[in-house]
Amino acid sequence: xxxxxxxxxxxxxxxxxxxxxxxxxxxxxxxxxxxxxxxxxxxxxxxxxxxxxxxxxxxxxxxxxxxxxxxxxxxxxxxxxxxxxxxxxxxxxxxxxxxxxxxxxxxxxxxxxxxxxxxxxxxxxxxxxxxxxxxxxxxxxxxxxxxxxxxxxxxxxxxxxxxxxxxxxxxxxxxxxxxxxxxxxxxxxxxxxxxxxxxxxxxxxxxxxxxxxxxxxxxxxxxxxxxxxxxxxxxxxxxxxxxxxxxxxxxxxxxxxxxxxxxxxxxxxxxxxxxxxxxxxxxxxxxxxxxxxxxxxxxxxxxxxxxxxxxxxxxxxxxxxxxxxxxxxxxxxxxxxxxxxxxxxxxxxxxxxx
DNA sequence: CGCTTTTGACCTGCGC
DNA sequence: GCGCAGGTCAAAAGCG
Numbered sequence: 001x002x003x004x005x006x007x008x009x010x011x012x013x014x015x016x017x018x019x020x021x022x023x024x025x026x027x028x029x030x031x032x033x034x035x036x037x038x039x040x041x042x043x044x045x046x047x048x049x050x051x052x053x054x055x056x057x058x059x060x061x062x063x064x065x066x067x068x069x070x071x072x073x074x075x076x077x078x079x080x081x082x083x084x085x086x087x088x089x090x091x092x093x094x095x096x097x098x099x100x101x102x103x104x105x106x107x108x109x110x111x112x113x114x115x116x117x118x119x120x121x122x123x124x125x126x127x128x129x130x131x132x133x134x135x136x137x138x139x140x141x142x143x144x145x146x147x148x149x150x151x152x153x154x155x156x157x158x159x160x161x162x163x164x165x166x167x168x169x170x171x172x173x174x175x176x177x178x179x180x181x182x183x184x185x186x187x188x189x190x191x192x193x194x195x196x197x198x199x200x201x202x203x204x205x206x207x208x209x210x211x212x213x214x215x216x217x218x219x220x221x222x223x224x225x226x227x228x229x230x231x232x233x234x235x236x237x238x239x240x241x242x243x244x245x246x247x248x249x250x251x252x253x254x255x256x257x258x259x260x261x262x263x264x265x266x267x268x269x270x271x272x273x274x275x276x277x278x279x280x281x282x283x284x285x286x287x288x289x290x291x292x293x294x295x296x297x298x299x300x301x302x303x304x305x306x307x308x309x310x311x312x313x314x315x316x317x318x319x320x321x322x323x324x325x326x327x328x329x330x331x332x333x334x335x336x337x338x339x340x341x342x343x344x345x346x347x348x349x350x351x352x353x354x
Numbered sequence: 355c356g357c358t359t360t361t362g363a364c365c366t367g368c369g370c
Numbered sequence: 371g372c373g374c375a376g377g378t379c380a381a382a383a384g385c386g
Contacts, residue, residue, distance in 0.1 A: 192359060194378060207377070211358090221377095 171234040172225075182206035182222040184234040187244050190220055201226040213242040 173184050182195075182204070191211035197204045203224035210216035217238040225231040 191357090193380095195360075196376065196378095199375060205376090219377095 167237070167239055169236045171236065173232045173234060175224075175230060175232045182224070182232065184220070184222050184232055186234070188212060188218075188240065198223070203229060210240060213240070216241055 171184065171186065188210055189212040190208035192206055192208050194207040195204050196207070201223055203226070205221055205223040208220040208222065210218040210220075218240050219237045221235040221237075223233050223235075225233050
């Protein structure tokens with residue numbers, strides 16, 4: 001086995017689809033990603049031309065390259081469609097926010113909720129979901145401003161409420177089954193405000209609110225998977241209206257939630273949680289490992305222009321990468337995962353217009 | 355003392 | 371209208 005392969009911490013694929021919004025930092029990587037097949041076709045097979053398998057390999061390689069090109073075209077088309085949809089959505093949101101806005105002063109809060117009637121406006125702002133399940137449009141977040149419109153009539157309000165629910169994403173985290181705490185370390189500070197045993201799952205569900213910013217509308221529900229109790233399912237609702245808190249020292253590397261015995265127990269495993277899956281619809285959710293891998297891969301891409309002595313092993317690496325890509329692209333489950341990862345990546349790369 | 359978790363009660367939405 | 375289930379509140383207790 002090539003020692004280079006065994007020395008790699010992961011095989012993270014920092015994919016780029018050639019969006020026009022690539023930053024200067026990312027541009028060299030995109031170029032490097034666009035070039036490999038040419039490099040392999042022109043250089044790698046030169047010394048092997050006399051081998052009998054070369055012809056077969058070459059045709060296979062051409063087929064791969066063709067498939068690669070088609071996939072790239074598909075991705076480009078997807079990115080274009082995504083941009084079009086995104087601009088449409090932005091226009092819709094802008095149109096909704098410029099319209100007449102009804103706030104909590106409108107008296108739309110149910111009068112039957114006696115606790116609510118004694119609450120101040122500050123509290124209402126801190127719990128915007130009580131206002132017809134909407135999301136507070138704070139800090140440039142315009143995820144669901146439309147649900148605050150037309151709430152005087154019952155039916156349209158209900159429909160809008162359903163369509164404009166706060167952005168929901170799920171995170172699956174592998175957890176020690178012996179660890180009974182429902183703590184998912186994601187870099188933010190959470191305050192637990194409730195726990196409930198639900199009907200479909202014997203494991204209790206914990207409810208968290210972001211405690212870093214008082215008015216942050218994000219909520220989190222954490223529950224063990226009914227099928228596999230080693231998996232914690234964290235459901236995030238809304239988006240943070242503040243930056244991620246600075247990483248805590250190692251001795252306090254827990255959920256950021258206070259100094260309770262549960263939090264202390266949650267801090268026990270020093271290794272970061274294994275993110276089994278993450279919905280791409282939550283760009284504000286931290287992925288520190290991912291970012292580190294991107295930086296590493298960028299560094300690798302920058303060091304491509306090495307002396308000739310490294311060129312041979314470089315070509316072997318590229319060939320291996322091509323073979324891996326070919327094998328992986330034949331796997332339908334990988335393709336599905338790739339689509340998910342790419343859609344998330346596209347979200348990260350696309351320019352933010354809000 | 356301030357902050358957090360715990361936990362029973364309360365509220366709301368939904369299906370029948 | 372009623373009952374159920376999910377979500378939230380808030381007082382009490384624990385912890386550093």
